[in-house]
Amino acid sequence: MSVEGGASELVKVVALLGAGVVAVPLFKRLGLGSVLGYLAAGIVIGPFGLGWFSDPQAILHVAELGVVMFLFVIGLEMQPTRLWSLRGEIFGLGLSQVLACGLLLTGVGIAAFDLAPAAAFVAAMGFVMTSTATVMLLLDERGETSTPRGQRIVSVLLLEDLAIVPLLAFVAFLAPAAEAGGQSRWASIGLGMGAIVGLVLAGRWLLNPLFRLLAAARAREVMTAAALLVVLGAALLMQLGGLSMAMGAFLAGVLLSESTFRHQLEADIEPFRGILLGLFFLSVGMSLDLAVFGVQWKLILxxxxLFMAVKAAGIYGVARLFRGAHGDALHRTAMMAQGGEFAFVLYAAGAAAGIFDAQLNAVFTAIVILSMALTPLVVISLRWLIPREGESMEGVDVAEGLEGRVLLIGFGRFGQVASQALLARGFEVSIIDTDTEMIRSAADYFGFKVYYGDGTRLDVLRASGAENAQVIAVCIDKRDATLRIVELVKHEFPQAKLLVRSFDREHSIKLIEADVDYQIRETFESASAFGHAALLALGVPAAEAEEIAQDVRRRDIERLSLQVTGGITAGRDLMHSNRMRPQPLTEPRREGEALSAETAAVTQAAD
Incomplete structure (x- = not known):
C-alpha cells in the first residue's frame, strides 16, 4: 500500500470515528438515543451525503460483527436451563408473531403494492425480521434486557434468527428456475444442521479445556485473542453452514454461560462489541440511497x-392473544414494529433468485432502513402518548385501606433488603411503589404483595395507612420526590417515625434539616463494610481493622454535623486523603529506626 493510499484509509477511519463521536452525544442529549445518532451520521458521511464513502456495503459486512458480538454477550447471560425455560415463548410467542405478521404483510404487499405473491412474501418476511441490533441496543440503554419484559422480546428475536434459515431455503424454492435444485437444497439444510451439531459438540468438550489451558499460561492478550476466536469462529461455522452468524455467536455464548471464564470473556469482548455495533449503524445509514428516496419518497414513506402499522397490529394482537398485559404489548409493539438487518440478506437472495428487480430491492431496503430510524422515535413517543398510570394494571392492586404498622414506600433493591428485618420479626408491612412491572415481578417471582401508589400524593398516603402507621420508611431513589414525601409526612402524620433513604451527603443534610428521625446514605453501610473487608484482605489484624472502621464512622458523623451548620465543605480535615501523609490511629507496634541528625532536624521543623 502506498503512503497516499494508507493516509486515505486513515482519513476514512478518522471520519467514521469522528462522525460517531459528534453525532451520538448530540442525539442522546436531545433524548433521541444513540441508534438515531449513528444512522444520521452515516447518512451525512455516506455516498449519498458528503460522499466520503463510496462502498457502505463493505463497511456493513465488517460492522455486522458488532451484532455478532452483541449476541455472544447475550448468550453468556443465558444459561441452558434459563434458555430451556423460555422455550414456550421462543417457539410459541415467537413463531406466532412471525407467522401472523408475515401473513398480514404479504397481504399488504399484494393489495397495496400490487406485487406478485412471491415478491410480496419476500418483501413481507424481510420486514418481519426485526432488527436485533436496534432492539438490543434500546433494551440495553433502558436497562430492560434482563427484565421479564425484555426476555420475552429476546425470545422472539431468537426465533426470528432461527427463521432466516428456512426463509432463505424457501426463497430458493420460489425462484423462477428452481426445478432442478432440490437435491442441493436438501444438502444445504443438512450442512446447516451439521454446523449446529458441530458447534454444540465443540462448545461442550473443547472450549472450557481450551480456556483453562490459556488461563494457566497467564497471557492476558492470548485470552482476549481466544475470546475473539471463539466468537468469530462460531459465526464463521454458522455462515459456512448457511445459517445466521449472530445465531452461531449466541450459541457459543450459551455454551460458555456456565463456564468459570464467563465474566472474563464478557470483559474481553465488550470494547470490540461497542465499537463494531456503532459502526454497523453508521454503515446502515450510509446504505440509504437518497437518490432512490428522492424519486420514490412518497412510496417509501x-x-x-403502512408496514410498521400493520406489523404493529400483528405484534399487539399476538401479545394479547398470549395473555400479555396491555403495557407489555404496547412496549413490544413499539420496539419491534420495524424491519431489520436480515432483510438485506433476504432481499439480496430474492434479487439473485429473480423474484425482485433492482428497483424493488432498493425501495424495500430504504423502507427497512427508514423503519429502523423511526423506531427510537416511536419508543420515545410511547412515553408521552401513554402516561405511566395508563400502563396496564393487570395483576396490580391500587393502594386502598392498608393498615400495616409500617408503611414502606419504594420496593427497589434498597426497599427489598430493608423489609427483611421487619418481616422476620413479624411486623405487618404495607408496601407501595409506582413501577407496575416491578410490582408484578415481585408477586410472580418472590411472593411479595406490593400495591400501586405514588407516595408524593397525600391521598395515596392516606389510602396506604399513613395515619395509623408507627413507622414510615421512604426507600425511593429520587431526591426531590423523597423531600416531598418527608414534607407531607412531617406535616400530616407526625405520629409516625420517619426513616429515609438518602442519595448523598447533600441530600442527608437536607433530611437532617427537615428533622427526620433517621436517614442513611444508600451506599454508606456497604462501602464501610467494603473498606473493612479490604483491611482484612491486606492482613490487618481484626481488632485493628475494627478500630479503624469505627474511627472512620466517627469522623463521618462529626463531619456531617459540621456540614449541617457550616456548608458542604466543612470538616474536610476529618477526611483521610491520599494526598496527605496519614496520621497513625494507634501507637506504632515497634520502635522506628534511628534518624540521621539531618533528617531529625527536618522532621522537627515540619512538626
Whole structure:
C-alpha cells in the first residue's frame, strides 16, 4: 500500500470515528438515543451525503460483527436451563408473531403494492425480521434486557434468527428456475444442521479445556485473542453452514454461560462489541440511497408507515392473544414494529433468485432502513402518548385501606433488603411503589404483595395507612420526590417515625434539616463494610481493622454535623486523603529506626 493510499484509509477511519463521536452525544442529549445518532451520521458521511464513502456495503459486512458480538454477550447471560425455560415463548410467542405478521404483510404487499405473491412474501418476511441490533441496543440503554419484559422480546428475536434459515431455503424454492435444485437444497439444510451439531459438540468438550489451558499460561492478550476466536469462529461455522452468524455467536455464548471464564470473556469482548455495533449503524445509514428516496419518497414513506402499522397490529394482537398485559404489548409493539438487518440478506437472495428487480430491492431496503430510524422515535413517543398510570394494571392492586404498622414506600433493591428485618420479626408491612412491572415481578417471582401508589400524593398516603402507621420508611431513589414525601409526612402524620433513604451527603443534610428521625446514605453501610473487608484482605489484624472502621464512622458523623451548620465543605480535615501523609490511629507496634541528625532536624521543623 502506498503512503497516499494508507493516509486515505486513515482519513476514512478518522471520519467514521469522528462522525460517531459528534453525532451520538448530540442525539442522546436531545433524548433521541444513540441508534438515531449513528444512522444520521452515516447518512451525512455516506455516498449519498458528503460522499466520503463510496462502498457502505463493505463497511456493513465488517460492522455486522458488532451484532455478532452483541449476541455472544447475550448468550453468556443465558444459561441452558434459563434458555430451556423460555422455550414456550421462543417457539410459541415467537413463531406466532412471525407467522401472523408475515401473513398480514404479504397481504399488504399484494393489495397495496400490487406485487406478485412471491415478491410480496419476500418483501413481507424481510420486514418481519426485526432488527436485533436496534432492539438490543434500546433494551440495553433502558436497562430492560434482563427484565421479564425484555426476555420475552429476546425470545422472539431468537426465533426470528432461527427463521432466516428456512426463509432463505424457501426463497430458493420460489425462484423462477428452481426445478432442478432440490437435491442441493436438501444438502444445504443438512450442512446447516451439521454446523449446529458441530458447534454444540465443540462448545461442550473443547472450549472450557481450551480456556483453562490459556488461563494457566497467564497471557492476558492470548485470552482476549481466544475470546475473539471463539466468537468469530462460531459465526464463521454458522455462515459456512448457511445459517445466521449472530445465531452461531449466541450459541457459543450459551455454551460458555456456565463456564468459570464467563465474566472474563464478557470483559474481553465488550470494547470490540461497542465499537463494531456503532459502526454497523453508521454503515446502515450510509446504505440509504437518497437518490432512490428522492424519486420514490412518497412510496417509501407511505410503505414504511403502512408496514410498521400493520406489523404493529400483528405484534399487539399476538401479545394479547398470549395473555400479555396491555403495557407489555404496547412496549413490544413499539420496539419491534420495524424491519431489520436480515432483510438485506433476504432481499439480496430474492434479487439473485429473480423474484425482485433492482428497483424493488432498493425501495424495500430504504423502507427497512427508514423503519429502523423511526423506531427510537416511536419508543420515545410511547412515553408521552401513554402516561405511566395508563400502563396496564393487570395483576396490580391500587393502594386502598392498608393498615400495616409500617408503611414502606419504594420496593427497589434498597426497599427489598430493608423489609427483611421487619418481616422476620413479624411486623405487618404495607408496601407501595409506582413501577407496575416491578410490582408484578415481585408477586410472580418472590411472593411479595406490593400495591400501586405514588407516595408524593397525600391521598395515596392516606389510602396506604399513613395515619395509623408507627413507622414510615421512604426507600425511593429520587431526591426531590423523597423531600416531598418527608414534607407531607412531617406535616400530616407526625405520629409516625420517619426513616429515609438518602442519595448523598447533600441530600442527608437536607433530611437532617427537615428533622427526620433517621436517614442513611444508600451506599454508606456497604462501602464501610467494603473498606473493612479490604483491611482484612491486606492482613490487618481484626481488632485493628475494627478500630479503624469505627474511627472512620466517627469522623463521618462529626463531619456531617459540621456540614449541617457550616456548608458542604466543612470538616474536610476529618477526611483521610491520599494526598496527605496519614496520621497513625494507634501507637506504632515497634520502635522506628534511628534518624540521621539531618533528617531529625527536618522532621522537627515540619512538626
Amino acid at each position: 407511505g410503505g414504511t408507515l
